[in-house]
Amino acid sequence: MDNTVFTLLPLMILVGFSLLVLVADMMLAREQRPALGIVALIGVIVSLISCSWLWNAPQTAWSDMIVSDHFALFSYIIFLVSTGLTLLLSMRYLSEEDIQFGEYYALLLLAATGAMLMASGLDLMTIFIGLEILSISVYILAGFARRNERSLESALKYFLLGAFATGFFLYGIAMVYGATGTTNIKVISQVVSEGTIRSQSFLWIGIALLVAGFGFKVALFPFHVWTPDVYEGAPTSVTAFMSTAVKAAGFAAFGRVFLSALQPMHADWTGILWILAVFTMFFGNITAIAQRSVKRMLAYSSIAHAGYMLIAIIAGDANLSSGSLLFYLLGYAFTNVAAFGIVIYLSRKGETEFDGKDYAGLAIRHPWLAFVMAVCMVSLAGIPPTAGFMGKFYIFSAAIKAKFYWLAVLGVINSVISVYYYLRVIFVMYFEKPAADYVHGTLSLGMKIVLILSVIGIFQLGTVPGSVMALLQNSMMVFQ
Amino acid sequence: MEYALFFAFSLVAIVSGIMVITQKNAVYSGLYLLLTFFCLAALYILLHAEFVAVVQIAVYAGAIMVLFLFVIMLLNLRFESDSFAPPLPRMIGIGVGLLFAVQFVWIGLGGMGAAAERNIPEGTTAALGMELFTKYIVPFEAAGVLLLVAMLGAVYLAKRKHN
Structure with a gap:
């Protein structure tokens, strides 16, 4: 399909379906509302199909505001996968938490639309508006359990700090515009490589502010303070979405800006990102060890993973970096949604604090569930033959090819540290006696589908990664 | 002047x-x-x-x-x-903020005068409208989606009854 109008088709489909959900919400009785989740899911699938139509004709469109290269389209796939899996997790969960409202599904689809705009934006303005659509939807979703104080606290914290980070990001865009005279990524890249910048110092300020803005969105070290509280307080299905789709969107835009617009200045910005990556990894992994609640442990683990992903950007080679980054994000999406799904299943209604007790002896009570959780933990720790291992392998080899030997070594050391707390979950599940007061629950159909798809995804990416990596060759067409 | x-x-x-x-x-x-x-x-x-x-x-x-x-x-x-933060963290916060501001002004002064030259379009309102509906149509339409999200959130958080 070569008509440029259709480059926005996947986004238009999602917006259309979100409106459909809102209208249908008016007409349905309360018990029928889970059906809205199905409508939203159909939207996600149709949007995925439209991505495959666009795949063979990468192009820029809409006066260079939008690019539909493989980097953007593969990011769409990551967002749609995690949105779809989150929808499947949510339908039963919302009823249990008594927050079964149509707005939830509509906001999830709109958040995914914002994420897509961030990944395909070829202009800092488009990226910024995508970022805002995504952020505001997620602020609301974090506070969706309106009668739960923790949820409201989480939403308020995220909103206040997020609004601040947005200010930094926008100021960064203004500075970059002042220095280069354009907000278009292609043109910025040209101006920077030709050395016709109007003011080097404005560009540096701009880069610093952009790093702060992106750093907040993806939870890098000094900008991570919101992460544990927000992840813990938000409804767990929303946390699953935040740790996968929102992080992926942040990194897609981060990658687009730093690997294409600012790529010619690679040597200038690697230093600061190097330090951030190392601190992020160590901070996330060491604090995760001390956590008792599994949901909180996963929050710190997601900070640590942001550190690994940053290594891909630091490597700075457009092809290797973007390929390994997207591969890692896809594997991480499968793994984390499944892990949070199990957290949803094991947490009892109304209870916010839960520690290892709920996981003790899970292997006896639910052998399959324990198996899926074990696979997720192994993948997060980066042990073969899982997606997590291959993702780390690609990222670290990209770092080595770019001669960042120390960064790769520190990354491997951190993976080893993380094995401790991931394997502890497995240990508790397989070797400790179950609590006596355990109440047997059932898995919803949606949850079963999520767990099965995730395990397939994790092993597929872990054993035959070549087929996916082949799709990611030269994924950023801005360079060609 | x-x-x-x-x-x-x-x-x-x-x-x-x-x-x-x-x-x-x-x-x-x-x-x-x-x-x-x-x-x-x-x-x-x-x-x-x-x-x-x-x-x-x-x-x-x-x-x-x-x-x-x-x-x-x-x-x-x-x-x-009452103020939000106790005195010591507040002082540290102000200190870091000032340091940040001074650093910014310091770097910024170096680039003063060299920044993007003013490009004044003729008949600003009309020119703005033309740009908005041609070149910037995607961000413009996306801003509509953004407003929809904000409205949805305000209505949900403030009004929706748990029936």
């Missing part, structure tokens, strides 16, 4: 900006914010961005300020009894 006006308005904007965050009475803070908005509008006029200046006054100084003051009076937020 232009420089003199620029410095005068900037100075008033900065001083009233500081007053916004140091006033104990929320209504005074709001009024100082209004003053800041007017100074910004004046700066936009000096930059020949008349349309932005008018919008600044109509939207910010008009609509948004009325909302602010309305909320302040509705909640009866007259005097701030």
Whole structure:
């Protein structure tokens, strides 16, 4: 399909379906509302199909505001996968938490639309508006359990700090515009490589502010303070979405800006990102060890993973970096949604604090569930033959090819540290006696589908990664 | 003349900006914010961005300020009894903030004067409209989606009854 109008088709489909959900919400009785989740899911699938139509004709469109290269389209796939899996997790969960409202599904689809705009934006303005659509939807979703104080606290914290980070990001865009005279990524890249910048110092300020803005969105070290509280307080299905789709969107835009617009200045910005990556990894992994609640442990683990992903950007080679980054994000999406799904299943209604007790002896009570959780933990720790291992392998080899030997070594050391707390979950599940007061629950159909798809995804990416990596060759067409 | 006006308005904007965050009475803070908005509008006029200046006054100084003051009076937020942070963290915060500001001004001064030259389009409002509906149509339409999200959130968080 070569008509440029259709480059926005996947986004238009999602917006259309979100409106459909809102209208249908008016007409349905309360018990029928889970059906809205199905409508939203159909939207996600149709949007995925439209991505495959666009795949063979990468192009820029809409006066260079939008690019539909493989980097953007593969990011769409990551967002749609995690949105779809989150929808499947949510339908039963919302009823249990008594927050079964149509707005939830509509906001999830709109958040995914914002994420897509961030990944395909070829202009800092488009990226910024995508970022805002995504952020505001997620602020609301974090506070969706309106009668739960923790949820409201989480939403308020995220909103206040997020609004601040947005200010930094926008100021960064203004500075970059002042220095280069354009907000278009292609043109910025040209101006920077030709050395016709109007003011080097404005560009540096701009880069610093952009790093702060992106750093907040993806939870890098000094900008991570919101992460544990927000992840813990938000409804767990929303946390699953935040740790996968929102992080992926942040990194897609981060990658687009730093690997294409600012790529010619690679040597200038690697230093600061190097330090951030190392601190992020160590901070996330060491604090995760001390956590008792599994949901909180996963929050710190997601900070640590942001550190690994940053290594891909630091490597700075457009092809290797973007390929390994997207591969890692896809594997991480499968793994984390499944892990949070199990957290949803094991947490009892109304209870916010839960520690290892709920996981003790899970292997006896639910052998399959324990198996899926074990696979997720192994993948997060980066042990073969899982997606997590291959993702780390690609990222670290990209770092080595770019001669960042120390960064790769520190990354491997951190993976080893993380094995401790991931394997502890497995240990508790397989070797400790179950609590006596355990109440047997059932898995919803949606949850079963999520767990099965995730395990397939994790092993597929872990054993035959070549087929996916082949799709990611030269994924950023801005360079060609 | 232009420089003199620029410095005068900037100075008033900065001083009233500081007053916004140091006033104990929320209504005074709001009024100082209004003053800041007017100074910004004046700066936009000096930059020949008349349309932005008018919008600044109509939207910010008009609509948004009325909302602010309305909320302040509705909640009866007259005097701030306690500050948010204890003295030591607050001092550290102010220190780091100042350091950051000084660093920024320091680096920024190096680039002064060299930044993007002013590119004044003719008939600003019409030109703006043309740009908005041709080149920037995607961000413009996306902003519509953004407003939808904001509206949805406000309605849900404030009104939706748990029936």
